[in-house]
Amino acid sequence: MDSTSDRDLSDEIASLRPILFRLALLQLRDKHAAEDATQDALVAALEGQAKFHERASLKTWLLSILRFKIVDQLRKKKRIGPPIDPHVLEQELDLAPFEQLFDETGCWATPKDAWSDPHETTERNEFFRVLEACLTKLPTNTSRVFLMREWLELTTDEVCDEVGVKPGNLRVMLYRARMQLRFCLDENWMRET
Amino acid sequence: MSDKANEITCRDTTWLVSDARERELTPEEKRDLAHHIESCELCQGASKQFDVLFRQLKEFLGQPGRTS
Numbered sequence: 001m002d003s004t005s006d007r008d009l010s011d012e013i014a015s016l017r018p019i020l021f022r023l024a025l026l027q028l029r030d031k032h033a034a035e036d037a038t039q040d041a042l043v044a045a046l047e048g049q050a051k052f053h054e055r056a057s058l059k060t061w062l063l064s065i066l067r068f069k070i071v072d073q074l075r076k077k078k079r080i081g082p083p084i085d086p087h088v089l090e091q092e093l094d095l096a097p098f099e100q101l102f103d104e105t106g107c108w109a110t111p112k113d114a115w116s117d118p119h120e121t122t123e124r125n126e127f128f129r130v131l132e133a134c135l136t137k138l139p140t141n142t143s144r145v146f147l148m149r150e151w152l153e154l155t156t157d158e159v160c161d162e163v164g165v166k167p168g169n170l171r172v173m174l175y176r177a178r179m180q181l182r183f184c185l186d187e188n189w190m191r192e193t
Numbered sequence: 194m195s196d197k198a199n200e201i202t203c204r205d206t207t208w209l210v211s212d213a214r215e216r217e218l219t220p221e222e223k224r225d226l227a228h229h230i231e232s233c234e235l236c237q238g239a240s241k242q243f244d245v246l247f248r249q250l251k252e253f254l255g256q257p258g259r260t261s
Binding site (some may be wrong): 023059128 | 197207214215224233234235242245248250252255
């Protein structure tokens with residue numbers, strides 16, 4: 001690779017910093033920890049850019065480095081992010097808002113329209129914008145545990161251990177996260193045309 | 194339907210859809226879920242929405258190789 005394309009790649013890597021930072025922030029819910037993790041990932045990416053192959057997209061590659069950095073910190077038992085408050089946890093376990101979605105027989109109260117399923121880059125980026133906004137609206141601990149499972153792919157035992165919740169409570173938090181994301185997207189995303 | 198006692202509700206299906214991302218459902222759970230969705234238009238709609246959500250989430254998080 002010549003120096004011009006090296007520089008182009010460096011610029012491209014740097015241009016994706018905001019995406020990395022926002023996801024790190026959603027995961028860690030701590031600005032300084034998110035900045036550190038993003039910086040570590042970018043430094044590792046710039047040092048290792050010779051290892052980048054076009055087969056995966058640049059964003060995918062950078063997100064995997066960021067993910068690795070955050071998982072590594074967690075595995076080293078350096079607790080990152082604020083500890084969970086039991087009173088806050090109790091609020092985040094409240095299923096009442098979701099009960100209204102069902103009638104007295106446990107049936108969905110309203111029909112569920114088909115969503116537009118984005119395939120094109122522009123439409124997909126628009127979907128990601130809505131999804132990110134919906135993730136941001138999740139309660140703090142709920143989004144942390146949700147992303148630990150769905151992004152970091154930690155085991156449920158590891159998540160319980162890291163956050164200090166019982167498996168039964170984790171199950172409820174993950175259920176709530178998925179229900180709320182579906183609801184939020186249903187409110188804000190386009191219907192199939 | 195003959196085995197009313199085994200029938201699950203739409204609410205139950207949402208729990209199974211969520212649990213399935215944490216663990217393999219039991220054969221009974223899988224059967225109940227499939228059986229319910231097959232006969233419930235509302236759940237077919239919700240199930241398609243969850244499919245889009247999980248598929249796009251995987252892309253958003255940069256995990257094209259993830260199987261679920």
